[in-house]
Amino acid sequence: MSTRYFDCNQVFQSIVIAGLWMILAAPIGAQETPPPADVESRPVTADAEVSQPLSATDISSRADEVAAALLEMQKALESNESETADIPNLIDALQADLEIRLRPLSTINVVDMNQSDVESLLQTLGRMTRQLEAWQDRLQQQADLLDKNSRAINMQFLFFQSILTDNNIDGMPDALIERINSVIVNLETGKQAIRERLDRALAELTRISSIKLQINEATQIVESGQEQLKRDTLRFDQPPIWRAVATTESSAERLPRELRSRLNSVAEFAVTNEAAIIATLVSLFVVLGSILYARPSIIRRSGESAEDRNLQPFIERPISLAILLWAVVGPQVLLPPLPVALNVLRALIIAVTLWRLLPLISFSAGKKSISGLLALFVLTSLIDLYPPGGLSDRVLLLLISAAGMFLYIGFRGSLKALSKQKRNLWWRLSLIIASVAPFILFISIAGLLLGAVAFAKHLIVALARITVVVIATVVIEEALKGLAYLFVSGWGRRWLRSIRRFPILAQRRLDGLIRLTMFLVFLSILPSVSSLMSMLYEKLYEVFTSDFSIGTVELSPVDVFALVFSFVIAIYVAKFVRFTLDEDVFPRLPIAAGASAAASRLIYYALVLGGIFFALAASGVELSRLTLVMSGLGIGIGFGLQNIVNNFVSGLVLAFEQPFQVGDIIETGTLTGRVRLIGLRASRVRTLDGAEVIVPNADLIAGNVVNWTLSDRMRRIDVDVGVAYESDPGKVRSILLQVADESDNVLSSPEPAALFTGFGDSSLDFTLRVWIHEAGNWPQITSDLNEAVKAALDEAGIEIPFPQRTLHIRSDERSD
Known part of the structure; x- marks a missing residue:
């Protein structure tokens, strides 16, 4: 065929x-x-x-x-x-x-x-x-x-x-x-x-x-x-346990029939999805080969940080980690919904690999209780393979529920014993599950006794599966964080300037992104855990998609969430793009610092503005209705926001004309300092005494601005000194030039100059004019030159006079 x-x-x-x-x-x-x-x-x-x-x-x-x-x-x-x-x-x-x-x-x-x-x-x-x-x-x-x-x-x-x-x-x-x-x-x-x-x-x-x-x-x-x-599922499908009777069909008769039915389902699934199954198996070998290939490199790079537990699964249990990744992600992505028998096989694989990896994760302190929960997970999966049909099967479910209560109580105790450094989002979620589980199992026991067998079974299965999904998520997240650590400490540090400058920040951001991704994956998996979770999601979807009216605008909670989420994502994306441009892209390009700062700032605001419109569109707001809002905003700008608009336009002028850049030393009015930030509304200047001054951009455009570092960062320093009238002017000039030549901060071109500027009341006045390469250091360099000039004149025996006045006392002869 x-x-x-x-x-x-x-x-x-x-x-x-x-x-x-x-x-x-x-x-x-x-x-x-x-x-x-x-x-x-x-x-x-x-x-x-x-x-x-x-x-x-x-x-x-x-x-x-x-x-x-x-x-x-x-x-x-x-x-x-x-x-x-x-x-x-x-x-x-x-x-x-x-x-x-x-x-x-x-x-x-x-x-x-x-x-x-x-x-x-x-x-x-x-x-x-x-x-x-x-x-x-x-x-x-x-x-x-x-x-x-x-x-x-x-x-x-x-x-x-x-x-x-x-x-x-x-x-x-x-x-x-x-x-x-x-x-x-x-x-x-x-x-x-x-x-x-x-x-x-x-x-x-x-x-x-x-x-x-x-x-x-x-x-x-x-x-x-x-x-x-x-x-x-939410109804009483069987009589209470005290009225239940044994089925006429024994378990020995029912088991072969159930197994044949399950195997027929698997055979039909294999025939129907042959290509998808082959692709899934190929993905297993790709994941396994990739981890084994990278393992030697991981061992070498983690030699100095062997205590980092996030890398231990790659080093000690690479095959188990690869099979776990494949079993969790592969069938979920590449295959249609699995038949029950294959789901049981998948559950066994996940349980065994998790048990192998337990000593290497942050929850290792509760290994015994987690091992018991994994066994509970396997039992509940086998119940799906062999559905309960009689009194003996209900008794088995009662025993499983009772054992589960004790396991979750022990799991809760091991979680509370963990140190505060290991208490993260998954710890809190696991603690909530361990705290609520005994009550859920008590409800399942009541359901088994009263006749709601299907409901009780779904509760037990859903609880066990959610617990295992959380544990598997913890293992995968910690493995991904190990890869992120290797990237930051190895390849990323070599390739990216931003990681070299901010390694701790990069590690923190990557860890946060991994946790957010795993949390979203966890939420997407929950509906497939059990039919109860699927029904719960459907009810929540109906609630959150129901419309409510605000005036003439109809919204739903989903629209509001989409608005907020899209806006937040737009802000973070804009910040990330700006940070990447400032740290890794523009420093590699032959453009001025001011131009790069202006470009990144404009790109940032463009992304934010685009994100706002995208958020409004995602929430269902018709953008054509914003015409009235924009008209009102225009009137408000014309009357009440003139200064803000003036400063905003001035900021654009500063961004494109670039009369000064970030890092320049400027002087405007009585203010002198280094430019720290050029914003769209105002700029920030740090004065020499450390004060941060916010200057409106309109003042910088309208007033006079002296830029000491516009074309270059050189600056001239004048050192004034006076010597006694008995001093030799030529010798003084030679000493001043010698001081300039011996200073490491003085440029040889333009050449220093020592000038005899005039006759003072008490001294011969001289000026030493030198050029320095960094204008921002002129106060300290001036101080150093003053000190050097004083030492040189003292060594030459040349006196620096102080003002003297000769007082003549005339006697009055008439008084005699």
Whole structure:
């Protein structure tokens, strides 16, 4: 049985038939006028004639070409028909099989059927639908080709029939007339054969559509029965335990039947999803090979931090970790819902790998209680494989519930004993589950006693599965955090400047992203844990999607959540993009620091603005309704927000003109300091005494700004000094130049200059003018030069005078 949608031989034959159709439909030469476009829709009349007379040679050549094309077409059609000849028999066999499989639906309610039989039936119906669609495609292709060839033959038939009119037959040789009649007969025969094939293909297509409709109806019946079974979970399905009686069918008789049903379901699943199963197995080998390949490198890189427990699964249990990752993620992503037997096998694999990895995770202190919970998980999975049907099975569920209560109490104690460093989101969630579990199991025990067996079983199964999902999530998250640690400490540190500068921040952000991702994955898995969780999610979805009105706007909690979530995500994305641009992209590009800062700032605000509009659209708000809001905002800007808009526009001017950049030393009015931030509304300047001053951008645009580091970061420093009048001016100048040459902070170009500036009241005044390479350090460099000048003058014995006044005392002779 072939289920391929495309066949190379069929494609080749289709190309051949299309080429033959082009030959049959094309005019033979420039002398021929083709039939009108609507010739097929008009009856052929006796006075039909060729618009231009053709020679006997042309007509004979045309007849030969048509005859040869008909032979080739006949061969191609027969070969093409052989490709679909087995389809009617296959449809008969499928229809007979379908009637057998749908027979129980006419006598038994879906609710009363064995669930493994229901699973097998749904998988079979899906496989039959895909098979019918494949056959439908092949028959539709054949029907299209037959219809195209039928139209081509009909055109040639009308052409040769028009030649045999009374106007054209006169003077035509009898042999040619006989030849034309033979071609017409062959065309008529070919057209009839094609019509019969086309009728058969259309009949099979109609039958396929009818069978697909029957399958869809059966699928709807089965799915509605499953929905009814979900609703019946909350009801009392059996009598109380004190009225229960043993079933007439023993467990020894029921077990083989249940196992056969489960195995049949697995076999049908394997036949139906062969390609998906192969892809899943390939993914297992890919994950296993990747971890084993990376393990030596992980061991080498973790040599200095072997105490890091997040890396231990890769080092000590790589195979168990790979199988766990595959068992949790692979079937969930690559396969449709698994039958019960395969779900049990998957549960066993997860339980064994988790038990192997328990000593290596942060919850290792509660290994005994977690091992017991894993055993409980396996037992509840086996209950799905062998559903309870009698009093003994209810007693077994009661024992499992009682054992589970003690296990969860022990698990809660081990969780509370963990150190505060290990108490994270999953610890809190596990503590909540361990605290609530005894009450849930008590409810299940009450349900088993009173007769709500299905409800109690679903409670036990859901609780065990949620617990194992949490434990598996912890293991996978810690493994991913180990990979993040390796990335930050190894490849990321070499590749990214941001990680080199902020390794702790990068590790914290990656850990947060991993935790958020795992939490979302955990929430997405919960509906598939149990039908109770699925029903709970459906009810929550109905509640959160119900609309409420605020004036003329209709919203729902989901819309509000989408608005807030989209806005928060937009803010974080904008911050991340800006941080990446500032730390890793712009430093690698040959652009000025101010230009890069302006570009990253504008990109940030553009992303935030786009995120706001996206959030509004995601919440269902019509953006066209924002016109009134924007109009009101424009009026508000015109009256009350003039200063803000002025500062905003000034910020844009500063961003593009760049009169100063971040890090420049500016002076405006009485303020002098280094620019720390250029915002869209205001800029921040740090003064020399450490004060942070917020300066509106409009003041920076309107006022005078002195930029000491606009073209370069050099600055001139003047050191003034006065010496005694007895000093040699030439010697003083030499000493000052020597001090400048010996200073490491003084530039040699422009050259230092020592100037004799004048005669003071008490001293000869000199000025040492030097240039330094970093204007921001001028106070400290000035102090150092003053100190060096003082030491040099003292060493040379040159006095730095202080102001002196000579007081002449005149005696008064008259007083004598």
